[in-house]
Every structure is written in structure tokens, then in C-alpha cells.
Amino acid sequence: MAHYAVPVKPPATPLPAATLVLLRDRPEGGIELLLIQRHRASKFAAGDHVFPGGKVELDDNPADAAAWCAGLDPKEAGRVLGLAPELALAYWIGVIRETFEEAAVLLAYDRDGRYVAPDAPRFETYRQACHADNRAFWEMVRAEKLMLATDRVAYLAHWITPEESPLRFDTRFFAAPMPEHQNARIDEREVVALVWLSPVEAIAAADRGDISLRNPTRTNITLFDGAASVANALGRLEGRDITTIRPRVIMEGAVRRVLMPGDPGYF
Numbered sequence: 001m002a003h004y005a006v007p008v009k010p011p012a013t014p015l016p017a018a019t020l021v022l023l024r025d026r027p028e029g030g031i032e033l034l035l036i037q038r039h040r041a042s043k044f045a046a047g048d049h050v051f052p053g054g055k056v057e058l059d060d061n062p063a064d065a066a067a068w069c070a071g072l073d074p075k076e077a078g079r080v081l082g083l084a085p086e087l088a089l090a091y092w093i094g095v096i097r098e099t100f101e102e103a104a105v106l107l108a109y110d111r112d113g114r115y116v117a118p119d120a121p122r123f124e125t126y127r128q129a130c131h132a133d134n135r136a137f138w139e140m141v142r143a144e145k146l147m148l149a150t151d152r153v154a155y156l157a158h159w160i161t162p163e164e165s166p167l168r169f170d171t172r173f174f175a176a177p178m179p180e181h182q183n184a185r186i187d188e189r190e191v192v193a194l195v196w197l198s199p200v201e202a203i204a205a206a207d208r209g210d211i212s213l214r215n216p217t218r219t220n221i222t223l224f225d226g227a228a229s230v231a232n233a234l235g236r237l238e239g240r241d242i243t244t245i246r247p248r249v250i251m252e253g254a255v256r257r258v259l260m261p262g263d264p265g266y267f
Contacts, residue, residue, distance in 0.1 A: 011163035014170035016087075018095035019053025021156065021220065022105060023230045024178040030198055031227050034184055035211070036103060037193040044167050049195070049202075049211040051173070051220075052102045056094035059134045065089055068141055070109060071151030080155050081172065091172045092150045097137045101130050103194065104185040107149040107176060108141070115179040116146060131189060152176045154237045156223070157245070159216040162258070164249040173220055175237060177230045199225040215247065215258060 022034040035049040066074050072092060074085035081088040100106045104127060106118040116123075129136035141148065153176045161168035178184075184194055197205060199221050206213040213221070227233035248259045248266055259266045 012166060012168045014160050014168040016056040016091070016094075017054060017169040017171040018056050018091045018098065019051040019171060019173055020095045020099050020153070021051050021173065021175040021224070022099070022103070022178045022184070023175060023224070023233055024196070025230050026198070029228065031224060031230055031233050032196045032198045033202070033221065033224065034103065034105075034178070035195050035197060035202060035217075036184075036186070036191045037195075037211070039190055039192050042190065044169070047212060048214050048217070049206075050214065050217055052099040052105070052191075053095055053171070054098040054102070054190075055169075056090050057134045058090075059138070060094040060097060061086055061090035062138060065093060068146070068148055069093070069150040070147045081158075092153055092174070093148060095153065095172075095174050096148055096150070097130065097134065100127060100137070102187055102191050104187070105179065105182055107152060107179065108146040109149055111145050113147075115149070115182065116144070117181060119183070127187075131187070149176070149179075154234055155242065156237055156240075157216070157220055158242055160244060160246040162247045162249045171216070173216070175224075175234060177234070199227075216245075 023031050026032055034052070036052055037049050038046060040047040066089060069089065069092065072089070074089045077088035077092060078085035081091060096107045100118070104118060106116055106123070108116050110116045126136060126140040140146070153174045155172065156175045157173040158171070159173065160170050186192060186194055202211070202213070202221050203218065205211045206218060223236065224233045227236065245261060250257050250259060250265065
């Protein structure tokens with residue numbers, strides 16, 4: 001008989017989080033996506049391969065945030081996420097900040113309207129400062145007069161960690177093209193390795209045990225299976241109906257099993 005792994009305490013409140021699927025074209029055709037491996041001492045998803053991302057912070061949305069975001073109206077962001085505009089905008093900004101911190105990829109335009117080149121030493125200084133204090137991200141944006149490339153970031157999915165988990169996140173998934181002439185790099189803090197794989201290669205690597213994928217990561221990878229190009233992959237997201245997914249955890253004896261919405265026994 002199955003038993004739900006009901007916590008003895010009330011469920012933890014999910015923390016707002018955002019994560020980004022970075023996509024790039026392969027010369028021979030098709031696409032690949034970036035997966036980063038979290039440090040094995042991490043409190044969440046230790047050792048797993050995930051998309052860059054993390055918690056959305058209050059500092060991600062200062063009063064003038066919208067003025068630094070390209071092609072993203074706060075009201076439209078709120079409509080898309082079903083949140084107040086000021087809260088919704090923070091998800092787009094937070095995922096850009098986290099991707100910069102974890103993978104050294106900066107989705108932002110310079111003063112000439114081109115993707116910034118973050119390989120310059122000063123950007124590594126900014127990156128290290130962001131690790132110490134999230135507010136350093138906005139110091140960089142203003143000092144460099146950057147425009148965040150929120151117009152390239154598409155909403156993908158919404159997952160909430162099961163109530164049975166002690167650490168929970170309310171996570172919005174996004175996707176964006178990898179900027180040309182930028183190179184992803186690990187931060188050697190939270191991230192210990194990275195790899196570019198096609199969707200098929202990523203699932204096969206997980207099935208072989210070469211990498212560890214969490215259920216949301218694996219599910220969202222499959223959305224891009226068979227995409228002929230990044231443009232084709234992102235086109236799949238246009239007008240997509242996004243529903244919130246909150247798995248449940250049950251124990252069948254000593255076996256832990258995850259139930260998805262629609263599975264028998266899910267509530």
C-alpha cells in the first residue's frame with residue numbers, strides 16, 4: 001500500500017526561483033543546450049546537471065528596472081506569469097543575473113545595441129561581486145549602461161517542488177538563444193562542470209547514468225527534442241499553454257515514487 005511522504009511539519013513555503021535553458025545551433029544541424037553540474041555540497045540538487053538559475057531576490061527589481069529591460073513591458077510580464085507586474089519582471093531579471101553568476105553568460109546589450117562581450121576582466125570582477133552581493137548586478141548594469149536582453153527570454157514552464165520536500169522552490173523556466181561570441185564558464189563555487197548536449201544526447205546520458213537529471217529538467221529538455229534550429233525551438237513556445245506542475249511524493253514500502261498531475265492517486 002502506498003503512503004504519501006507527508007511532512008510532520010506544515011509544508012515549507014516555496015521560494016521564488018527562475019532557471020534558463022540556453023540554446024545554440026549546431027553546425028551540422030539541430031540544437032544543443034547548456035547543462036551545468038551543481039556542487040555536491042549544494043543544499044538543493046547536489047551533483048545534478050541543471051539549467052543555470054536560482055532564487056529570485058527582492059534586489060532583482062529596483063524601482064527603475066523596467067527602463068533597463070529591452071522589449072518587456074511589466075504589465076505584459078505580469079499577465080504572462082499571472083503575477084503583479086513588479087513581481088513578474090523580477091523573474092526575467094533574476095534569471096539573467098543568475099546565468100551571469102553561474103555560467104558567465106550575460107544576456108545584455110551594450111551601448112551600440114549589440115550583445116555585450118563579458119570576457120573583459122572588469123566583467124569577471126563584476127561577476128565575483130555579484131556572488132558576494134546581488135546588488136552588484138545593478139551596479140554593473142548602470143555603470144556599463146547595459147540593456148538587459150529580456151526580449152530574447154521566452155517563458156517555458158512553471159514547476160513547484162513537492163510539498164513533501166523540506167526545501168521548496170516555485171520555479172519559472174525560461175529559454176533563450178546563447179549569445180554569439182560568448183563562452184560559458186563555470187564559477188568553481190556552485191558550479192563544478194558544464195556540458196553542451198542535444199536533447200537526445202542529454203536524455204541518453206542520464207539513462208546511462210553519466211549525468212543526473214531532476215524530473216523538471218528532464219521533462220523540459222524533451223520539449224526541444226527534434227528542433228531543427230534555435231529559432232525552431234523557440235518558436236515552439238509561442239502561444240504555448242503553461243500550467244503549473246506540482247509533483248507529489250509517495251512511499252511504497254522503502255521505494256520513493258513521484259506522482260505527476262494526472263497520475264492515478266495524485267491529489
